[in-house]
Amino acid sequence: MNATPPIRNGNLAHPDAMRFVDGERLIAHLVRLASFGGGEALNDGVRRETLTPQELAAKQWLCSLFDAPGYRWLQDDAANLILRREGREPVLPPVLVGSHIDTQPVGGWLDGAYGVMAGYEVCRALDDAGIRTRRAIEIVAWTNEEGSRFAPGAMGSSAFVQPALLDSHRQRRDAQGVPFGDALAQALQGLPDLPRAALGRAVHAYLEAHIEQGPVMEADGRVLGVVEGIQGVRWFEVTVRGRGAHAGTTPESARQDALLAAAQLIADLHESVLALGDDTLRWTVGKLEVAPGSVNTIADRVVFSIDLRHPRRERLDQIETLLAERAARLWSGCPVGVKRVMDKAPTVFHPMAVAAVQAAVEATGEPACRITSGAFHDAMYLASVAPAAMLFVPSIGGISHHPDENTAHEHLIAGARALTAAVLKLAD
């Protein structure tokens, strides 16, 4: 299976290859992928968190999609799943195209899945057009982009660009106490026949197609977005330590209630952040674990998350200083500890890769709109080792991380067409 794909149309102009995108095939693949962890209807949502049996079953199905000469399936030590389409000059660094197939605890059918399936459709379109590119193309499904089961997010892509990170990722645990390292080892064994690719390999360029996940493109009536960068993101894990005691007998004066303390701290931080009057700041507490979690026992320990985002690093620093100052106080007599578990500076995509996406969008006949991503993506890590860029399609109602997440089929297909032209330009 190391033969290269056949050439029929060696000189086909890049934009012409877009004609070979098969929209029905793309949508059918997306719908099938959604069935792994999904319900009867697409808007039942998808439950396919990272390194779960649902994700493994989806990967096994993906591997059955390309069993043809010129293709090879690989995985690396971070369980990133790679489909390599061989190029005419196999020694050259490949063009990577990717996203993720893990979801939020209950996610939509397109977040991540779209970028992976659009990448496969690019390969199919190139096959049907009879094009063999100069460089190899690799379609990658990155591990644990979401970070909902194991924080931080984008573990697979961060370990790809900085392999030393994998050791600290391995120590992170999910809510059941399972170490990421154990779940990773099990997932790797689930695809025992795949050869191992190296982390930290040279990459010529990286492209990622994704749904916008916000309301901007739909409001502006745009179909294809050229993404110029990604706002900065920091995640914190805040631990409030109280003293567990009997709910029926312990007087107020003798309590150290970790849940009450957490509620006070969260409300205080929320007001302080709002008082800055900065409409571009995003501040979210989305996860809170209470121990021991009993109706009639005062909370002993609360751990909650903070997701903080802004396009400017200085603003992130300012909020982090505020958080440290508040955490240094006692809340209802409870001490607070703060651990930063993710810190990604704002990303500016490479002009060459952005220009390739822009030209590809223009070739579809759609006007290109420039946009900065509010969500983070694996592209933010790939951008540190190779020219990277992203392509957005609109989200209906701006909804994402929710079962109602959706995009018009013709917009998904238009995105795959533009992606095909952009990949071809970078790979030739």
Ligand code: GLV
């Ligand atoms: C990605 O899932 C994000 O939270 O931006």
Ligand code: MN
């Ligand atoms: Mn995503």
Ligand code: MN
């Ligand atoms: Mn997501």
